[in-house]
Amino acid sequence: MSEQRPETNQPRENHDARDEAYDPSASSLTGTADPEVMAELLHIRSSIDNIDAALVYMLAERFRCTQRVGWLKARHQLPPSDPGRETAQIQRLHRLAEEAHLDPAFAEKFLNFVIDEVIRHHEAISETHAAGAGN
C-alpha cells in the first residue's frame, strides 16, 4: 500500500483562507534564518503545537464542567461566583505552579482569565434560566 497521499498534499486553489491546511512551518523568518536554525525552531514548535492541542481540549473539558456547575447553580438559585472557592483555587494553583516551575503570578493571572469567562457563562445561563422560568 502506498503511503503517498497526492490529493491532500497538493496545493489547492480557490479555497477559503479558514479551510487552508495548517502549515507547521509557517514563519516570517523563512529565508532570513539559517536553515539549520529553522529546522531546530520547527522541531521545538512541533512540541508546542501538540501541547496547544492538549490545552484546547483540556479547556473545552473544563468549560463542560463549569457549564454543569452553571446549570446546577441556576436551578438552585445559587450566586454565579463563589469567593471562598476562588481563594482556595488560587492558593492551590500557586503551589501547583511552583511544583511545575511555572511563574505563580502567571498561573494566577491565567486562572483569573479563565474564571472571568466562566462567570460570563454562568451569568448567561442564569439569564436563560430566568427567561425560561417565565414560560
Added chain:
Amino acid sequence: MSEQRPETNQPRENHDARDEAYDPSASSLTGTADPEVMAELLHIRSSIDNIDAALVYMLAERFRCTQRVGWLKARHQLPPSDPGRETAQIQRLHRLAEEAHLDPAFAEKFLNFVIDEVIRHHEAISETHAAGAGN
C-alpha cells in the same frame, strides 16, 4: 518497610497561610445550599481541579519549549515575534476549538494571552543575552 510518613502527615502548627493544605470543599455557599446540591457541586469541582493541574503542567511544559525558542532566537539574533507563525497558529486554534466545541473567540483570546507572556520572556532572554555578550 513502613509506608507511613508520620512527619509529613501530621497537621502542622504555626504555618504560613500559603502552606495550608488545599480544601477541595472550600466554598462561600456552605450552609446556604442544600447538602445534596453541594455534594453534586463538589463532585464536578473535583474534575475541574484535576483539569487545572493538567493545565498548569501543560502550560509549564509549553513555556519550557518557548524558553528554548527564546534562547535559539537570541543566539541567532532573530526577532522575538513571528507574525507568520502567529497567524498560522491562530487559524489552527480556531479549527481545533471548533472540533472541541470550545468558543473559537475564547481560544484566540487564550492564545494571545499566552503569546503576550512568551514575548515578554523572549524580550527578557534577548536582554540577558545582549548583556552577556558584553562580558
